[in-house]
Amino acid sequence: MDILQFILAPENRFWHQTIAYLQLCGFSILISVALGVVLGIAVSRNAFLGFIAINLSGLMRAIPVIAFLIAVLPYLGLGFLPAAIALIILGIPPVLLNTYTGLRGIDPAIIDAAKGMGMTTLQIISRIQAPLVMPVLAAGVRTAAIQIVATATLAAFIGADGYGIYIVDGLYKLNNTEILAGAIPVAILALLIEVLMGWLQTALTPAGLRTSRTVESVIQEQ
Structure with missing residues (x-):
């Protein structure tokens, strides 16, 4: 009840901080995914660049x-x-690595077969590479999004709005109610992203790959 009263109290501006936190996390996730995908595609064409990118990401x-x-x-x-900027830098590595891994993991024989069938570069990308890479990319986006949401509370130390304000202020005042008013929404948001991105990753996995993974799991259990 103390937490609910704290949230509903107008002077605590809970909804303002909620919007600010969602804006910060949403913007950081979108930009980090865009940059991570572009960089992953760029370095996947060269093994040496891929090696450098992987080590820099680490x-x-x-x-x-x-x-x-x-x-x-x-x-x-x-x-x-x-x-x-800090959160974008945090979110780029998992997206970059998964994009690179997904593209490099495609069997070159599949691409050669598609070319032999007369498919254009655009058709190969849209019908073969994209469906095969999307599940791996979705896993990277899920990791990046959860890391950003969980870490964005630290932005309060440099004056950014969001739930971190309550956590930092609560620690300073030794006020558990204020700390929990900031920590609980962050945990809920991270869980929602985990569930949503897990569903999206499954939905983006081609039916053939889902079937083959199911068969492999059954064989391993036997």
Whole structure:
């Protein structure tokens, strides 16, 4: 009841912080997915570039987001922009890696067979490569989205609005109600994304691949 009263109290501006958090996470997810897909497609055409991209992605993921936020503070200031840039950098690696892995995992014989049938490059991309890559890409997007949603609370340290305001302020005041008012919505949002993206990944998997995976699982169980 204390949490509900806190949420409903006008002075706490819960709905304003909710909109701000969704805007920050949504913008960061969209941009990181777009950049990750473009970079993944670009490096998939060259093994050396792919090697560099994979290692750089691993290095980027090893850098704590809070350290990056503090590092860019003198240059980008406070608020939405530095927080969004940090979250975009956090979200790019899983999308890039899954795009690269999905494209490199396609059997070249399939592409050769399609060319032999007279299919154009656009047809090969839309009818063969895209359906095969989409499930892998969806898994990368799911990872990126959950990481961004779970980490966006740290943006409160550099003045960005969102649920992190309640968590940081609650820690400062030792107010468990305020902390939970920020933490619970983040957990719910992360769970919703997990369920939605899991369903989307299954829906994007071609029926033939789903059937083959089901058969493989049955054989392994036996």
